[in-house]
Amino acid sequence: MEILLSITSGLFLFIGSFLCISGGVGIIRFPDFYTRMHAAGVTDTLGSAMILTGLMFQSGDLLVFAKLVMVLLLILLVGPTTSHVLAKAAFHNGLLPQGLNTLSKSDDKEDTSSNT
């Protein structure tokens, strides 16, 4: 039982830290704002959730477990919301995803000739 718990916990921790690192790599490597934000938002939410779940397996104390559950709930609520708000704000201020930028410019030119 003890061994099973620590193996599951270690597995969750490993996946979580891998996701966090890949998110960090993604922020640096991805080409434009939206993909970078995707890397930061999605992988970090899942990564920290995984790490917290892994820590839950190791908490012997009920109080520590409850605190971890609360932190997990907070992260699950706040993480996606912040990504959503960030993307929305960027989109409202006229930042278009890369690739779409040049596309819309050519669209504008075409708009004058043919309405597609």
Added chain:
Amino acid sequence: MINIVLLSLLVVIAIAIIRMKDLFAVVMLTGIYGLLSASFFVAMDAVDVAFTEAAVGAGISTLLMLVAITMTGRKEKVTRHKPFAALFIVLITGGLLIYGTLDMPLFGSADAPIHSHVAPRYLNDSMQEIGIPNVVTSVLASYRAFDTFGEVVVIFTAGIGVLALLFVPRRKEEDEKIASINDSMHEHHLVIRIITKMLIPFILLFALYVQFHGDYGPGGGFQAGVIFSSAIVLYTMLFGLSTARKVINQGFIQLMAAFGVLFYGCVGIASLMNGGNFFDYNVLSDDPVAGQHLGILLIEWGVGVTVAAIMIIIFFSFAGRRELQQHSENNKNRESL
């Protein structure tokens, strides 16, 4: 090792702040600077200071700076001249300050005056004299209550200054227009509004926990006040200033700011009346330790009320100015159309 990493990151961020021209990025970096200092303080076991730094330095001051930027504009003014004289003076002052630190005892050395003089007394005797586990709180609220009173008065003065500079008397008929502008602005912010509605009760509850748990763990009036006001600020940002003013009346919040300071001072007066020194809580109750507990609870409450009220007042004043600006711009646009 972790200290070195954190300190070098602090230096890097400080240089980046100086080099940046985009004020928005500068404010964000200042927030990161605050958060890094907070983790640095945690690494040095100063949890209370770290808590304050995280709440004030990284949290609310970043927010207030952002509100200020919405009024002033994003870009730093380009300076043509090279201020060599200023650089010279700064270099000399900095050199003198560093020279001054050479006389100080080494970091963490056991025979430094602070470790041989007051600290042992606080650590050894505070449990019998004050009877609360968090020594920081007993130093802050009992041994050094007069200093803390000064800090609260400073915060109060800052709030009054902002109020004197930025207070906008509100006319009734404009309220409806502003409210309609707000409604159209916030109609589509549905997700974040719902999430905020879910979170605000917990933030307020956490503020109260920090307020009343300050005797046992890190926390106290300053942090609790800032956290409480941050919940209100969040509400104001998402539901508009006029809605928030309906919840929290401007007059009421000004009254609360003054009341907190007055309440703090009155605890000191009460101990004078009972025959002790100013802020000597021993005389507040029959049992000295119970008196200390009562005194600390009361003055922390006064601190929390004042800090929360002043932060809300500052934010309201900034946001009110911003709203007025937007309003006049809209009017101009309408006239030009």
